[in-house]
Amino acid sequence: MSIFIDRQSRVVVQGITGRDGSFHTHQMVEYGTDVVAGVTPGKGGQSFTSSTGKEIPIFNTVEDAREATGANVSVIYVPPAFAAGAIMEAADAGVEFIVAITEGIPVLDMTRAAGFVRDRGARLLGPNCPGLITPGQAKVGIIPGQITTPGPVGVISRSGTLTYEAVNQLTQAGIGQTTCVGIGGDPIIGTNFIDCLEAFSKDPDTKAIAMIGEIGGTDEQEAAEWIRDHLEIPVVGFIAGQTAPPGRQMGHAGAIISGSAGTAAEKMKVFEACGLAVAKRPADIRVLIGEALGL
Numbered sequence: 001m002s003i004f005i006d007r008q009s010r011v012v013v014q015g016i017t018g019r020d021g022s023f024h025t026h027q028m029v030e031y032g033t034d035v036v037a038g039v040t041p042g043k044g045g046q047s048f049t050s051s052t053g054k055e056i057p058i059f060n061t062v063e064d065a066r067e068a069t070g071a072n073v074s075v076i077y078v079p080p081a082f083a084a085g086a087i088m089e090a091a092d093a094g095v096e097f098i099v100a101i102t103e104g105i106p107v108l109d110m111t112r113a114a115g116f117v118r119d120r121g122a123r124l125l126g127p128n129c130p131g132l133i134t135p136g137q138a139k140v141g142i143i144p145g146q147i148t149t150p151g152p153v154g155v156i157s158r159s160g161t162l163t164y165e166a167v168n169q170l171t172q173a174g175i176g177q178t179t180c181v182g183i184g185g186d187p188i189i190g191t192n193f194i195d196c197l198e199a200f201s202k203d204p205d206t207k208a209i210a211m212i213g214e215i216g217g218t219d220e221q222e223a224a225e226w227i228r229d230h231l232e233i234p235v236v237g238f239i240a241g242q243t244a245p246p247g248r249q250m251g252h253a254g255a256i257i258s259g260s261a262g263t264a265a266e267k268m269k270v271f272e273a274c275g276l277a278v279a280k281r282p283a284d285i286r287v288l289i290g291e292a293l294g295l
Contacts, residue, residue, distance in 0.1 A: 001178065001203050001204065001205045001206075002134035002137060002178055002179045002203065002205075003134075003154070003178070003179045003181070003196070003199040003200055003202075003203055003206075004097060004123070004125070004132060004134075004179065004181070004199065005073060005097070005132060005133075005134050005137070005138045005139075005140055005179070006134055006137045006138060007032075007034070007137045007138060008034075009033070009034060009072065009073045009097075009138050009140070010034050010036045010069060010070055010071045010072050010073065011028065011033055011034060011035045011036060011037075011071060011073045011074070011075060011138075011140055012035075012036065012037040012038065012039060012062060012065045012066065012069070012071035012073070012074050012075075012090075012095070013025050013028075013035060013037070013038045013039070013056075013074075013075055013077065014038075014039045014062065014074055014075070014076045014077065014078055014086045014089075014090065015039070015040065015076065015077035015078040015086070016038025016039065016040055016048050016056070016058060016077075017038070017040040017043055017048065017058070018040075018077055018078075018079075020077040020101070021038070021077035021078075022048065024075075024077065024101075024141070024142055025038065025048065025050060025056070026050055026051040027139075027142075027145070028075075028138075028139055028140065029050040029051070029052055029054055029056075030050070030051060030052060030145075031133075031138070031139045031145040032136075032137070032138065033138040033139055033140065034138070035050070035054075035056055036056070036065075036069040036070070036071050037056060037057055037058070037059055037065035037066075037068065037069045037071050038056050038057070038058045038059070038065075039058065039059050039060070039061065039062050039065050040058055040060075041060050041061070042060065043058050043060070044058060044059045044060035044061075044064065045058070046058045057069070061089070061093070062074065062086075062089050062090050062092075062093040062095065063089075063092075063093040065093075066093045066094055066095060071095065072095060072096045072097065073095065073096070073097045073098075073099070073140060074090040074095045074097070074098045074099065075099045075101065075131065075140050075141060076090070076098065076099065076100045076101060076102055076126075076127075077101055077102065078102055079102070080102055080103070080104040080105045080106070083100060083102040083105045083109075083127065084105055084106075084109035084110060084112065084113040085113075086100075087100055087113045087116075087117060087124060087127075088112075088113050088116045088117070090122070091116055091117045091120045091122040091124075092116075092120065094120075094122075095122060096122055096123065097122065097123050097125070098117065098122055098123070098124045098125070098190070099124075099125045099126060099129070099131045099132070099140050099141055100124060100125070100126035100127035100128075100129070100184075100190075101126060101127070101128075101129065101130070101131060101141055101142060102126075102127050102128070103127070103128040104128070105127050105128070105186070107186075107187055107188060110127065110186065110187075110188040111188060114188055114189075114190055117190060123190065123191060123195075124189075124190025124191060125181070125182075125183065125184070125189075125190055125191045126182075126183070126184040126186075126189060126190065126191075127184055127186055127189065127190075128184045128185055128186045128189075129141070129160065129182040129183055129184030129185075129189070130142045130143050130160035130163055130164075130182035131143055131182060132179060132180060132181040132182065133145060133148055133179070133180050134178070134179045135148040135149055135150040135151070135176060135177050135178075135179075135180075136149075136150040141182070142160075143163065143164065143167070143180060143182065144164065147164060147167050147168040147171055148167055148171060148176075148177055148180060149171045149176040149177065150176045150177070150178075151170075151175055151176015151177050151178070152175075152176065152177075152178065152205060152206060152207035152208065152293065153170060153175055153176065153177050153178065153206070153207070153208050153209065153210060153289055153293075154177065154178050154179055154180075154181075154196070154200040154203070154206040154208075154209045154210070155167055155170075155177055155179070155180040155181065155209070155210045155212070156181050156183060156193055156196040156197070156200075156209065156210070156211050156212065157180075157181070157182050157183065157210075157211075157212035157213075158182075158183055158184065158185045158212065158213055158214050158219075158240075159182075159185065159212060159214055159240050160182050162212050162238075162240055162282060163180060163182045163212065165282050166210055166212055166238075166282060166285050166286075167180050169282065169283065169285060169286040170210070170285070170286050170289060172286075173286040173290060174295075175286060175289055175290060175293070175295065178200070178203060178205050178206045179200075179203075179206075181196050183196065185214065187217075192219055192223075193211060193213070193219055193220065193222075193223035193226075194222065194223050194226045197209065197211075197223060197226060197227060197230075197231060197235075198226075198230075200233075201230065201231055201233070206233065207233055207293060208233055208234045208235070208236070208289055208292045208293055209231075209233065209234070209235045209236070210235075210236050210238070210285050210289055211223065211235055211236070211237045211238070211276075212237075212238050212239075212240065212285075213237065213238070213239050213240070213267060214239060214240040214241045214264075215239065215240070215241035215262055215263060215264050215267075216241075216262045217262055218262070220237070220239065220267045220270070220271070221266070221267060221270040224237065224267075224270050224271050224273075224274035224276055225270070225274055227274055227275070227276060228274035228275055234277065234292035234293075235276045235277070236276065236277045236278075236279055236285055236288040236289050236292065237268075237271040237276040237277070237278055237279065238278070238279040238281075238282060238284070238285055239264040239267045239268055239271075240264075241264050242264040242265075242268075242280075277291070277292065
């Protein structure tokens with residue numbers, strides 16, 4: 001099965017006529033995702049022709065797109081200055097699942113947007129994330145479809161690049177995935193590790209989970225404790241940034257060590273104490289997952 005998206009997901013692309021929005025709309029449609037609408041203010045009434053020949057109607061607002069097409073998932077390729085507004089527009093229109101790919105959204109903007117989304121009962125993934133993919137069913141975002149294959153492993157990651165690396169290695173080892181989720185590395189994100197773990201725990205087809213974290217904050221430790229107390233299927237954990245010096249920001253805005261709690265060593269220690277199999281390097285993930293599945 002899957003979490004968050006599947007064949008029934010009806011996707012609206014906010015920013016469909018921009019460089020990134022148009023490129024990844026082609027990719028999503030080619031993969032088989034049901035992209036039903038695009039939104040670019042001022043271009044309502046036009047259409048976007050995908051590389052497969054599919055004509056996708058463009059609307060001025062998400063509300064118009066949702067009313068006309070029944071879209072229940074939005075993916076946002078909007079510049080940082082306008083992305084928080086796009087997130088709130090999608091939530092206000094009644095979109096149930098919002099995926100914000102945009103990097104560099106101001107933290108103050110996200111403080112407002114995250115609360116707005118919660119108040120309207122929607123779920124936000126990201127921002128500053130690669131999105132997610134349910135192999136063989138749908139992809140929303142920028143994860144390359146060709147590196148995935150259907151199977152029993154759920155993947156959750158704060159790092160976009162390491163998401164690709166882990167998924168590709170699993171696929172090459174003949175180990176498929178149920179859903180691969182990049183949650184994003186910003187200080188304020190809409191969906192965290194525990195949210196994904198809880199969703200995977202309710203998916204009968206997910207038999208193991210790969211959880212990829214990084215330095216900074218305590219989200220990984222809290223997730224490990226949740227796994228210890230609530231999850232019965234095996235989890236393999238990896239922490240990026242094991243050689244990062246204290247006080248150095250590594251790529252993501254949230255990946256900065258503040259005290260011992262944010263170090264890779266502390267996170268890996270908690271992983272081990274909570275019963276996770278700990279990968280010392282990305283290449284170990286597929287080995288440990290294989291062992292957990294008895295392969």
